[in-house]
Amino acid sequence: MDRYKKVKIYKTFLFLTILGTTSGQFAKGASFPTDDDVPMVTGEVERREDDQELQFKYHDHEEITRYLRAVSARYPALTALYSIGKSVQGRDLWVMVVSASPYEHMIGKPDVKYVANIHGNEAVGRELLLHLIQYLVTSYDTDSYIKWLLDNTRIHLMPSMNPDGFLISREGQCDTIHGRHNARRYDLNRNFPDFFKANTKQPQPETDAVKEWISKIQFVVSGSLHGGALVASYPFDNTPSARICRSSVLCSVFQSYAHTPSIAPDDDVFRHLALVYSNNHAKMSRGVSCKSGSQRFDNGITNGAAWYPLTGGMQDYNYLWHGCMEITLEISCCKYPPAHELPKYWQDNKQSLIKYLAEAHRGAHGFVMDENGNPVERASVRVKGRDVTYHTTKYGEFWRILLPGTYRLEVSGEGYLPQEVEFFVIDSHPTLLNVTLHSAKGHVQTRGDAPKRAKLTTSTTAAPRDLNLTIAFPED
Numbered sequence: 001m002d003r004y005k006k007v008k009i010y011k012t013f014l015f016l017t018i019l020g021t022t023s024g025q026f027a028k029g030a031s032f033p034t035d036d037d038v039p040m041v042t043g044e045v046e047r048r049e050d051d052q053e054l055q056f057k058y059h060d061h062e063e064i065t066r067y068l069r070a071v072s073a074r075y076p077a078l079t080a081l082y083s084i085g086k087s088v089q090g091r092d093l094w095v096m097v098v099s100a101s102p103y104e105h106m107i108g109k110p111d112v113k114y115v116a117n118i119h120g121n122e123a124v125g126r127e128l129l130l131h132l133i134q135y136l137v138t139s140y141d142t143d144s145y146i147k148w149l150l151d152n153t154r155i156h157l158m159p160s161m162n163p164d165g166f167l168i169s170r171e172g173q174c175d176t177i178h179g180r181h182n183a184r185r186y187d188l189n190r191n192f193p194d195f196f197k198a199n200t201k202q203p204q205p206e207t208d209a210v211k212e213w214i215s216k217i218q219f220v221v222s223g224s225l226h227g228g229a230l231v232a233s234y235p236f237d238n239t240p241s242a243r244i245c246r247s248s249v250l251c252s253v254f255q256s257y258a259h260t261p262s263i264a265p266d267d268d269v270f271r272h273l274a275l276v277y278s279n280n281h282a283k284m285s286r287g288v289s290c291k292s293g294s295q296r297f298d299n300g301i302t303n304g305a306a307w308y309p310l311t312g313g314m315q316d317y318n319y320l321w322h323g324c325m326e327i328t329l330e331i332s333c334c335k336y337p338p339a340h341e342l343p344k345y346w347q348d349n350k351q352s353l354i355k356y357l358a359e360a361h362r363g364a365h366g367f368v369m370d371e372n373g374n375p376v377e378r379a380s381v382r383v384k385g386r387d388v389t390y391h392t393t394k395y396g397e398f399w400r401i402l403l404p405g406t407y408r409l410e411v412s413g414e415g416y417l418p419q420e421v422e423f424f425v426i427d428s429h430p431t432l433l434n435v436t437l438h439s440a441k442g443h444v445q446t447r448g449d450a451p452k453r454a455k456l457t458t459s460t461t462a463a464p465r466d467l468n469l470t471i472a473f474p475e476d
């Protein structure tokens with residue numbers, strides 16, 4: 001496919017605590033209601049919604065809002081509802097957290113996310129995330145795997161990043177671009193800062209909200225749900241050769257590179273993640289083309305740039321700016337298929353949606369601490385041979401999804417002596433890796449000083465600390 005085919009929180013304020021883990025800027029952003037301040041939801045409408053099963057139909061923005069509020073009222077111990085901002089036309093960009101700890105980050109345990117409907121006319125993912133919410137909350141007590149997942153992961157689900165575009169989209173339209181863009185006609189998946197090429201597009205409110213959100217929470221893995229093809233596409237979406245495309249002549253040269261993969265430092269991991277989705281999907285891994293003449297994908301996966309390069313995409317941004325491994329999931333050949341087909345899409349994707357998120361528990365994770373056992377925030381964490389730097393959170397946490405093997409971790413922080421530690425990753429469970437950084441003060445490093453070897457331990461040292469700031473959520 002080418003690129004185009006291809007809680008009214010009731011009458012009270014809802015107070016929100018910030019879950020900031022990455023950047024130290026906790027003044028605004030991703031916000032969570034505290035346990036104490038969630039108002040009782042007793043409205044008649046919500047009670048009615050609450051009593052009925054989630055239907056297989058397309059839900060408009062108001063219906064989604066009612067549904068999410070009803071779920072948060074019915075499952076207060078497993079869910080929290082928050083808005084990361086508003087669309088151009090003022091619709092809330094809702095996120096529902098599903099977890100055994102919905103209101104607080106679990107220190108040492110990963111946060112993960114799905115974002116759907118960034119293209120307003122690609123509607124299946126929007127409904128699948130509602131069904132995923134329903135499935136997770138109703139399975140917690142009966143399904144030991146779901147219980148384990150929710151006990152050890154915070155799952156943030158955004159059914160629509162582009163509610164304004166969805167509003168003007170039409171059920172049954174498979175291939176048009178009507179509704180793809182936001183209300184100012186910007187393609188939100190071309191609206192992020194780009195590593196390979198300056199993105200001159202004016203940042204949109206929906207994109208700004210997402211940027212702020214993912215700067216506040218260290219998401220470990222993420223999926224962006226799209227429609228119009230059936231494939232799991234992984235970074236990079238853009239390519240260094242895009243930089244030379246400044247004139248028509250150069251652009252024609254560029255076109256000759258257009259189907260060349262743009263290989264990320266973690267290519268092996270991204271391919272694996274894409275395969276987890278594809279192989280757990282009912283048919284994606286067969287790589288059957290959507291219609292005769294359209295592209296087919298071996299094993300149902302592709303490098304983004306090998307399919308077609310694009311500038312300003314969300315997945316490259318997640319990875320390069322925030323160390324979040326995001327892939328793009330094209331889950332329906334038809335962008336906005338008839339509602340009666342939704343049960344099939346849910347069945348096809350259910351296992352993939354769950355198994356993919358669990359990949360956050362693969363590889364190595366741990367804490368970077370100073371000599372006194374205090375967390376070192378924004379320490380640089382690099383796996384030798386992989387030219388990408390991750391940063392620790394305010395709790396000193398880091399996660400590095402890796403396939404089985406032996407690796408070296410290079411850890412450095414301002415004012416500390418750099419450390420290197422060798423570690424191995426196995427398939428069956430993650431490696432816990434705690435690194436102590438020693439102050440550079442008083443230590444004159446001479447040439448030939450070997451980096452200190454860090455200890456490989458299997459103990460968790462961080463004591464949970466409560467989250468900080470409280471802000472008010474505007475009444476609506």
Ligand SMILES: [Zn+2]
Pocket residue numbers: 119122226227
């Ligand atoms: Zn799309």
